[in-house]
Amino acid sequence: MAExxxxxxxxxxxxxIARATxxxxxxxxxxxxxxxxxxxxxxxxxxxxxxxxxxxxxxxALALNGFDRLRVDLAAAFPLDDSSVRFPDQLAGFAxxxxxxxxxxxxxxxxxxxxxxxxxxxxxxxxxxxxxxxxPMRGIERAQARGEVVAGDIEEVATTILATVHGFAxxxxxxxxxxxxxxxxxxxxVGRLIEGLRPR
Amino acid sequence: MAExxxxxxxxxxxxxIARATxxxxxxxxxxxxxxxxxxxxxxxxxxxxxxxxxxxxxxxALALNGFDRLRVDLAAAFPLDDSSVRFPDQLAGFAxxxxxxxxxxxxxxxxxxxxxxxxxxxxxxxxxxxxxxxxPMRGIERAQARGEVVAGDIEEVATTILATVHGFAxxxxxxxxxxxxxxxxxxxxVGRLIEGLRPR
DNA sequence: CTACATTGTTGTCAATGCCTACATCGGAGC
DNA sequence: GCTCCGATGTAGGCATTGACAACAATGTAG
Numbered sequence: 001m002a003e004x005x006x007x008x009x010x011x012x013x014x015x016x017i018a019r020a021t022x023x024x025x026x027x028x029x030x031x032x033x034x035x036x037x038x039x040x041x042x043x044x045x046x047x048x049x050x051x052x053x054x055x056x057x058x059x060x061a062l063a064l065n066g067f068d069r070l071r072v073d074l075a076a077a078f079p080l081d082d083s084s085v086r087f088p089d090q091l092a093g094f095a096x097x098x099x100x101x102x103x104x105x106x107x108x109x110x111x112x113x114x115x116x117x118x119x120x121x122x123x124x125x126x127x128x129x130x131x132x133x134x135x136p137m138r139g140i141e142r143a144q145a146r147g148e149v150v151a152g153d154i155e156e157v158a159t160t161i162l163a164t165v166h167g168f169a170x171x172x173x174x175x176x177x178x179x180x181x182x183x184x185x186x187x188x189x190v191g192r193l194i195e196g197l198r199p200r
Numbered sequence: 201m202a203e204x205x206x207x208x209x210x211x212x213x214x215x216x217i218a219r220a221t222x223x224x225x226x227x228x229x230x231x232x233x234x235x236x237x238x239x240x241x242x243x244x245x246x247x248x249x250x251x252x253x254x255x256x257x258x259x260x261a262l263a264l265n266g267f268d269r270l271r272v273d274l275a276a277a278f279p280l281d282d283s284s285v286r287f288p289d290q291l292a293g294f295a296x297x298x299x300x301x302x303x304x305x306x307x308x309x310x311x312x313x314x315x316x317x318x319x320x321x322x323x324x325x326x327x328x329x330x331x332x333x334x335x336p337m338r339g340i341e342r343a344q345a346r347g348e349v350v351a352g353d354i355e356e357v358a359t360t361i362l363a364t365v366h367g368f369a370x371x372x373x374x375x376x377x378x379x380x381x382x383x384x385x386x387x388x389x390v391g392r393l394i395e396g397l398r399p400r
Numbered sequence: 401c402t403a404c405a406t407t408g409t410t411g412t413c414a415a416t417g418c419c420t421a422c423a424t425c426g427g428a429g430c
Numbered sequence: 431g432c433t434c435c436g437a438t439g440t441a442g443g444c445a446t447t448g449a450c451a452a453c454a455a456t457g458t459a460g
Contacts, residue, residue: 033446033447033448034447034448034449035446035447035448036446036447045447045448046449046450046451049448049449049450053449054448054449055448055449
């Protein structure tokens, strides 16, 4: 027979993360209430504390999850065997992936970076955040080795690229750039980044 | 004789904004409580509502204030009479000013952009945010007219620059770039932006 | 079957944001 | 100079929230 409300939820922890992510993305972190979350999932208001000692711990879990998803998305733009792809196209794909994530996960980004920046953040979270750009970094390095990217300090080159793409995405998230027209603008920006500002 | 606790505060509105800005910068928006704010300023817990109908209105005021200060800081890097300054130096100054603001106003940035992005944000705030980069934009245009910057769509060129600088600052704010070494890194990034990624 | 850790429930507490009724101040108009 | 009245601040109350503690149900290892 059907158990109407089994005592144990099954996987409350995962359900909390999933639902909380929805709420944060939809209405921002300010709209997230542990008690309402519990009500949504049909458990008592004290249940979440068995999985997250406090609200910040839940936010940390959301952030960790976000960084993992972002890392996977970004890594896809720099496949290991990329010798047949031109770097500008790779870069455009990378930027597009980043922008897509930012647009689709709007308010979650703020939670992610706030959690990472926070004093006393768990090491696991810090590490996940730091790994976010590892694959793109290596992709840039390979392009540099192929001579498609100007030689020089890899840190300097990579920082410029990451800053530009991250900044482009952030400007959209901040509403200073319209997501609608951003497709063409994105291509233009990447092209300008590659060609440089100084007249050739 | 000295009035110990005059009934009227004098300029409670400004005091609220000032103290709230301090708290947000120091401990983030999550640590901001209207009641504690009132206690700090020695007024009753209901007093703030005379100046801000709700907490969001106070945050909007903080954001407006922040955008104004940022705009002034950034405009200073592009003085109207800049014919004697080389564009790369101007750009470095602009980036340095932006980074300085971001580092000094850490958590306030999140409040600013969240408030701007928020549905139902006051027009005044939207306008202030949109004006933030007006002067730098004109400075870039002038540099372009002088032939120091590659010709072409001003939107495209300006977006690339703003995105890179904003992204660089954001990466620092997010803790993905260390503020200590950022001085040299910043110069390198700006240089790389000017010279382009493609080998010349 | 029985201890025991895990998970969920219930009740409680202080703090918060917001609302309403009331008190005090200070200036505009007479 | 006085009075009225809007602006500003106070006091109390209410629902919601996050955190905590005591208790109950469940599943499992031995």
